[in-house]
Amino acid sequence: MVSDPRFYQLHAPVILGELVGAVNAKLAHGSPDHQLEGVAALGSATRADITFARSSKVLKEISQLDAGLCFCSPDMVEPLKSLGVLAIAVCDCPVAAFNMAASLLVQPRQNNFHDEAISSDAILAEGVLIGPGACIGDGVQVGKNTIIGPGAVIGTGCIIGHHCHIGANAVIGFSIIGDRVDIRPGAVLGEAGLGIVMSEQGMLEVTHFGHVRIADDVRVGSITTIDRAVFGETFIGERTKIDNQVQVAHNVTIGSDCVLAAFAGVSGSTTLGKGIMMGGRATIIDHIRIGDEVRIGAGALVTKDIGAGEIWSGYPARPLRQFLREQVSLEKLAAAKGNKQNGK
């Protein structure tokens, strides 16, 4: 997967043997002459991508892998070979080696700090208004009649559509934003999320190579955070309305016409369908799938996939009826005990 060149400097192609040598790994399978271009997760890597395998657990239920180069520990060479991985490099800490090799292929563009806060390289359409103290990076494109509030910071390469409103002191980077999008003050979009991999060298943070994409007519509340993807994109669908102080983690996909109330939280790689309502402070853990038109109660903690049209609530969340029935049962149980203790 080739990272978006608006946000990343790409050094492709790089020769496989050079990559492996530069990170002190050992080529256990494949040709050192192969050329590599991008980075990807193990399951979606193509022959032009480097990737890594954390443990043999991740290979369950996989029948084929097309990665161009995979970093792994010695015990994983044979299973990966049999799944079709083109080249395999062995090392003590696959994540660390991958991160280092990836930085030779792809690097985030730094925001250049010019003397002028608005880069002369930015393309601002007719009718764009920019508040005092706003900062616009190199290569930014802003569509007509968009208003960028005072103190807002738009990072290198961002695309913002027409008739958008970017609130004061919002900070936006690594983002492609549609038309008529309303982003409120203090929102932060496009930062790398927090992904931790345990390695022999201790905790390693997962490097991010992706971006954020916001479809048309989306609303993002004040002081909401939307992290960019590790690979690919974090996506918010058309007309979805997000309230204040919401957190959307890396690689989340949210469909169109959803409503996320204040303090809602969606953890990494979770996917929401269309027309979903999340109550205030509702939380969904990582790698969950939520079907269309689902309603999640205020304060619920969702730890399982939910099918289309269902209503869930509770901690942890369960179907609403079950939750209510359990509440009543518990209430009666406690009342009965109370009666006994009172000698009735």
Next chain:
Amino acid sequence: MVSDPRFYQLHAPVILGELVGAVNAKLAHGSPDHQLEGVAALGSATRADITFARSSKVLKEISQLDAGLCFCSPDMVEPLKSLGVLAIAVCDCPVAAFNMAASLLVQPRQNNFHDEAISSDAILAEGVLIGPGACIGDGVQVGKNTIIGPGAVIGTGCIIGHHCHIGANAVIGFSIIGDRVDIRPGAVLGEAGLGIVMSEQGMLEVTHFGHVRIADDVRVGSITTIDRAVFGETFIGERTKIDNQVQVAHNVTIGSDCVLAAFAGVSGSTTLGKGIMMGGRATIIDHIRIGDEVRIGAGALVTKDIGAGEIWSGYPARPLRQFLREQVSLEKLAAAKGNKQNGK
């Protein structure tokens, strides 16, 4: 209800017939010559206000309505007429028609982006200190010895009392703030809240015509959000102390001498009395009334009105004693089952 002219441009009076025609509605009752001045919720609209009725459900328990003009669907004409509404306009989507008509009566004042960050039109009393990069809009008034931190943004028309402290990068709009108020960095006050009305045209956002009022000696923590009212005001009473990362939604009223710990959330149109303590992450859903001196436990989710002086906790919240009794009952039940399974 006439919106505050500090924050809104008022085009009143507007002739009823022109309003109805401009939004392609059909006058079903009343005189086209009546003059209108403001906007209001159905229940509080006067003869000078336009309003809308979402559904016949909202008419239950209402014996009289004084609105000057009400937008509604065809089936509601007769019930509204019998409640005394002066004029009625029929249309497919009453909310959309109301929003459009309202914009002909009332429009939020835009922040003008001058070359200078501090408007020459702002009135700054003696001893006011303004940090580098702060942005002060037209018509702003700031009382003596108030300090406005670096990067703070004060929107058009805001009133800030004396001896206040506005933190760095705070964003304040549509707000009237008392004396000795302490607002911490990154707080966002006065944005339109998230109100959604389902219509035949899909989700519609509720337009906001109100403001925020903060009484004397209030403290607002870092990165806290307080949304302005749809109509009228969101209000925080004297001496109330609000911690970091709290959310106060539109049309909330909070009495004096309350304490809201970090992450507390108060949903739309909820009313809190005096001397209330909300623990960390306590949440109250919308349209709830909380009596004086109530204490709400950390993490509780309040879904019902609570009478004065009570202590509630739990998810959903219930009286503390009941919550504790239920916890003990559940613990014993599980322990008993565990013993059985262990053959005891």
Next chain:
Amino acid sequence: MVSDPRFYQLHAPVILGELVGAVNAKLAHGSPDHQLEGVAALGSATRADITFARSSKVLKEISQLDAGLCFCSPDMVEPLKSLGVLAIAVCDCPVAAFNMAASLLVQPRQNNFHDEAISSDAILAEGVLIGPGACIGDGVQVGKNTIIGPGAVIGTGCIIGHHCHIGANAVIGFSIIGDRVDIRPGAVLGEAGLGIVMSEQGMLEVTHFGHVRIADDVRVGSITTIDRAVFGETFIGERTKIDNQVQVAHNVTIGSDCVLAAFAGVSGSTTLGKGIMMGGRATIIDHIRIGDEVRIGAGALVTKDIGAGEIWSGYPARPLRQFLREQVSLEKLAAAKGNKQNGK
């Protein structure tokens, strides 16, 4: 305890008799000629410190107190004398008297608002990059190759190590920050926390005399808040990774190699050991001790100390196994009741 002179102006020494007189207290024990230098909590005050005693409850389990001067109500004179307090001043509202007396010893340095946003007094090492609109206070020191984003505000006296990254619009004050620290946009560090003491004069806010210290290689997510200590320091240990929208209250100590997921909250004076994982939205109330390598589930509310290596979850939190067993018991109970009601 002498407050850090980087952040506070110290007027020490001050003669005891002058302090007591200035706040209209009455010296009930000790010599008016003693010299005082700092402020501290009752339990950690030395002979050079002033302090206060709220109520006789706080004296339980204390066998000796070394304070130089303690403000208290008349009934506490004898118990404090017998514990060894050097001098005792009696007054109606000990907290108010202490706050006033403390301000004669120690005062926070105000940020001076120069015409230039970057103080000429700041010491910036080689390779430091500062974004447009950033504001750097007097006496700030920044290590080599550190990047400070656009609009970031670094308050008077802060120390920032080398190779750090401070995100756009972050606000940092009263903080000592190590090397390779990564602070994301909109984070707010070093504000006074919310501490309330009830007095006869109503609620009084606790004045803060401490600072924040962040060790090397820490990551602080976007829009996270870390409050400074009342006395001493709020501390984040090496390599600890904090996600977005986390709240760390005053006087918290967090050990090395911890992970705090989004919305995690740690209340005042709570201490976390090393290698702790807090799930998303996990909350710990105040004055709790969490042992090394503890894991706390998403959304849990911790109200008790937890020993090293344990796994807890739930509301309120309990050992994970117990929590799961209770969930199963409740589910079965409700299902059984449901069957009965259905005539089965």
